[in-house]
Amino acid sequence: MIPDQNVIPWIGHENDWEELQANTAFFASSRGAPSDRSRVVKTQHEPNRSVGGLFKEPLEIPSVLEGMRPTLHPRLVNGRFGDPAVFVEALHRRNALLFDLGDLAPLSTRDLLRITHVFVSHTHMDHFIGFDRLLRVHVGREKEITIVGPVGIIGAVGHKLQAYTWDLVDRYATDLAFTVIEVLSAEKLDAVRFRLKARFAPEAAELPRWKKGPSIIWPDFQLGIAILEHHGVSLGFAVQEPIHVNIWRNRLDARGLSPGPWLQRLKRAIYADEPGDVPIDLPDGQTATLGDLRDLATVERGQKIAYVTDVADTHGNRTAIYTIAREADLFFVEASFSAADKAQATARAHLTTIAAGEIARAAAVRRVEPFHFSPRYAGEEARMLDEVDAAFRGDR
Numbered sequence: 315m316i317p318d319q320n321v322i323p324w325i326g327h328e329n330d331w332e333e334l335q336a337n338t339a340f341f342a343s344s345r346g347a348p349s350d351r352s353r354v355v356k357t358q359h360e361p362n363r364s365v366g367g368l369f370k371e372p373l374e375i376p377s378v379l380e381g382m383r384p385t386l387h388p389r390l391v392n393g394r395f396g397d398p399a400v401f402v403e404a405l406h407r408r409n410a411l412l413f414d415l416g417d418l419a420p421l422s423t424r425d426l427l428r429i430t431h432v433f434v435s436h437t438h439m440d441h442f443i444g445f446d447r448l449l450r451v452h453v454g455r456e457k458e459i460t461i462v463g464p465v466g467i468i469g470a471v472g473h474k475l476q477a478y479t480w481d482l483v484d485r486y487a488t489d490l491a492f493t494v495i496e497v498l499s500a501e502k503l504d505a506v507r508f509r510l511k512a513r514f515a516p517e518a519a520e521l522p523r524w525k526k527g528p529s530i531i532w533p534d535f536q537l538g539i540a541i542l543e544h545h546g547v548s549l550g551f552a553v554q555e556p557i558h559v560n561i562w563r564n565r566l567d568a569r570g571l572s573p574g575p576w577l578q579r580l581k582r583a584i585y586a587d588e589p590g591d592v593p594i595d596l597p598d599g600q601t602a603t604l605g606d607l608r609d610l611a612t613v614e615r616g617q618k619i620a621y622v623t624d625v626a627d628t629h630g631n632r633t634a635i636y637t638i639a640r641e642a643d644l645f646f647v648e649a650s651f652s653a654a655d656k657a658q659a660t661a662r663a664h665l666t667t668i669a670a671g672e673i674a675r676a677a678a679v680r681r682v683e684p685f686h687f688s689p690r691y692a693g694e695e696a697r698m699l700d701e702v703d704a705a706f707r708g709d710r
């Protein structure tokens with residue numbers, strides 16, 4: 315389960331934050347104060363919701379998150395009509411995430427080489443055919459890629475890999491490894507590793523830190539997973555960044571404090587929400603309490619991006635999606651059929667535009683990006699978006 319964002323509860327172990335802290339730059343005082351914690355919480359409920367497509371360029375998702383510095387920049391690889399795939403770049407980080415493995419031809423080799431985590435909803439061909447391209451560009455490179463998917467994903471990846479002949483692997487100096495995490499239930503995960511040097515024979519793998527729900531916890535983000543109903547299982551995902559702690563140089567200057575390693579200790583104390591009377595050593599040898607120093611920093615919640623596709627419109631699915639996508643900054647949701655074609659949507663276990671908009675509204679997301687439109691609506695993108703928008707705003 316993803317924790318409530320109105321509090322700042324998701325505190326990882328200290329080590330998890332080292333890289334994040336290293337990435338946290340000082341703000342120049344001239345840039346003005348970012349929103350503090352209370353303002354960020356407040357803005358979540360302001361009526362600034364929007365549906366993608368109201369913007370000029372629908373495929374480059376603008377980062378419109380007022381009150382925070384967005385670090386995740388997602389884009390639909392094949393637009394709203396093509397194979398599902400959302401590529402997510404992270405500011406200041408070399409790695410990228412990918413939701414679904416539809417056709418990846420539009421991604422450059424450079425983009426593909428940045429991918430470290432792939433989240434696969436299910437293995438219908440339009441969501442999985444891109445695996446081969448991902449594989450191809452990585453052979454001969456030293457790389458670790460983690461793939462998370464539904465029941466059967468280990469076998470599916472294993473079979474893809476075994477379809478090729480790996481008799482020349484000894485010629486490579488580098489190794490390429492896929493760790494595949496299979497979501498068996500809310501309480502059970504399995505993991506297998508496939509390495510080039512081992513000719514992709516399955517090997518035992520360790521799971522990353524995770525908890526029931528399930529949620530998988532990496533240093534840079536947490537992945538919430540919902541097990542949803544399509545024809546078989548389809549997984550819904552939500553990537554949640556940790557909080558950001560920013561130390562303000564002008565506030566340090568105003569108090570005559572110089573920056574230094576002691577700020578790491580201060581940040582850690584804030585991340586961990588330690589009590590106000592905790593002592594912090596200052597650079598001049600003095601000590602101050604955390605409570606005393608707290609106003610040197612501002613805290614912003616991290617971004618949350620949810621991704622749900624290929625799901626039947628059932629009560630159980632809706633409830634599970636509300637939970638996972640709740641208050642997401644961006645919500646990618648399939649809207650395969652128009653409102654008028656509800657019967658087809660039901661028969662094919664997909665959502666209509668109206669259902670997608672209603673779900674987004676109930677989940678209180680800030681912005682919805684509908685996709686996976688059926689090709690039958692080619693040329694009618696505006697109408698499809700209008701239908702989602704109307705339901706999202708509660709106009710119907």
Ligand SMILES: [Zn+2]
Pocket residue numbers: 398438440441624686
């Ligand atoms: Zn599909």
Ligand SMILES: [Zn+2]
Pocket residue numbers: 436438544624
């Ligand atoms: Zn499907």
